[in-house]
Amino acid sequence: MALDPQGDAPEDLSHAGSVTDKAIEYMMEQGIAPISIASALLGGALGLMAREMEDKAIANVLRSALRSVENGELQEMRRQGAEPPAAS
Structure with a gap:
């Protein structure tokens, strides 16, 4: 995972953010409550971090x-x- 020129963030962070934004948009269109979306995303993020960091x-x-x-x-x-x- 390459870092940006300042060394602050992975170069693919913007892409990951865009994909996440689209997933949130889709879930909102499906009528999923914002708190449920946020909780699911946070739980998934914590699970991924626990496995990888x-x-x-x-x-x-x-x-x-x-x-x-x-x-x-x-x-x-x-x-x-x-x-x-x-x-x-």
Whole structure:
């Protein structure tokens, strides 16, 4: 898995984010409740991380997500009506 030029994220992160966005869009069109979609995606992500990553790396991903919440990044997205960025 190659990193981007700054070394921050895998180069295929954008593609994975696009595929995830399409899956979310599809589930919304099917009438699946947003909390069910989010819970399923989070559970799947945690399962994948558990199979592929060490606990320390998982904790770093979760800390990064928590910092985004604490810094108000998600509130800003809500105000702008924007899609959330893919996790890094």
